[in-house]
Amino acid sequence: MYTDLKGKVAVITGGSKGIGNAIARRLSEEKMKVVINYHSDKEGAEETVEELKKVGGEAVAVEADVSSEEGIKALLDAAISNFGDLDLWVNNAGMENKVSTHELTLEDWDKVINVNLTGVFLGSKAALNHFLENDKKGNIINLSSVHERIPWPTFAHYSASKGGVKLFNETIALEYAHKGIRVNSIAPGAINTPINAEKFENEEEKEKTLTMIPMNYIGKPEEVAAAAAWLASNESSYVTGTTLFVDGGMTLYPSFEKGEG
Ligand code: NAD
Numbered sequence: 183m184y185t186d187l188k189g190k191v192a193v194i195t196g197g198s199k200g201i202g203n204a205i206a207r208r209l210s211e212e213k214m215k216v217v218i219n220y221h222s223d224k225e226g227a228e229e230t231v232e233e234l235k236k237v238g239g240e241a242v243a244v245e246a247d248v249s250s251e252e253g254i255k256a257l258l259d260a261a262i263s264n265f266g267d268l269d270l271w272v273n274n275a276g277m278e279n280k281v282s283t284h285e286l287t288l289e290d291w292d293k294v295i296n297v298n299l300t301g302v303f304l305g306s307k308a309a310l311n312h313f314l315e316n317d318k319k320g321n322i323i324n325l326s327s328v329h330e331r332i333p334w335p336t337f338a339h340y341s342a343s344k345g346g347v348k349l350f351n352e353t354i355a356l357e358y359a360h361k362g363i364r365v366n367s368i369a370p371g372a373i374n375t376p377i378n379a380e381k382f383e384n385e386e387e388k389e390k391t392l393t394m395i396p397m398n399y400i401g402k403p404e405e406v407a408a409a410a411a412w413l414a415s416n417e418s419s420y421v422t423g424t425t426l427f428v429d430g431g432m433t434l435y436p437s438f439e440k441g442e443g
Pocket of ligand 1 (some may be wrong): 197297
């Protein structure tokens with residue numbers, strides 16, 4: 183438990199399922215008040231809110247598209263109108279689709295960049311303005327990916343968006359560090375969530391992925407949420423502008439595992 187989080191307010195984008203949902207649940211366990219954003223999965227968001235309320239949590243579900251300024255405004259407004267403040271903004275919403283780059287349409291490129299990168303910019307901008315106007319040492323957490331570092335053929339738009347998040351994260355961390363505002367990224371490896379459920383249902387695909395993970399298992403959303411809770415808390419008070427890899431060692435060049443090469 184991180185007792186300093188008690189009573190603080192968090193917005194989690196894309197919080198109805200997957201990693202965002204695990205983060206919302208974990209922050210609620212830490213006694214934070216949570217705004218759970220959803221885009222399409224109203225049921226998942228509302229069910230989560232009900233479950234959290236049953237055990238004494240304070241939570242609200244809010245529909246919004248993070249790639250639009252109106253959507254972001256709705257989320258900030260919900261934090262203020264329901265809970266009176268904002269302390270933490272988690273840019274978690276993300277999407278991907280597999281396609282060879284020579285066949286990638288501008289429409290698909292734009293969709294992924296708009297959610298994964300522009301959404302991070304818009305969410306961070308709204309949070310920064312709130313923190314600055316209220317002289318608040320706020321906190322921003324961005325869900326990046328191991329693909330901010332590892333190139334991923336047939337996911338060029340996704341990799342470009344996460345590479346963009348890396349430098350955006352570092353830039354705004356530097357820009358606002360003197361205000362006591364902290365900004366960090368979490369880079370998950372392969373985590374068991376709806377974004378890749380289909381892939382991991384296929385045993386062959388799953389085995390292929392496992393060969394890339396030194397710890398030899400697909401990560402759980404709760405393991406990413408634990409990193410988010412730590413970054414949100416004062417236990418990480420001197421940490422800003424970094425990317426915390428939560429990847430079972432995926433970024434450690436596993437092909438060198440046996441000392442060959
Ligand atoms: P997910 O598909 O389970 O959840 C993503 C969420 O984002 C969904 O709730 C979806 O509705 C929401 N979303 C999509 N577009 C949106 C929009 N325009 N506005 C608001 N919400 C929107 O995926 P996940 O695995 O939980 O991924 C969460 C984050 O972690 C993403 O940024 C993803 O890129 C990143 N990530 C995931 C993995 C993994 O293996 N699961 C690995 C690396 C990085």
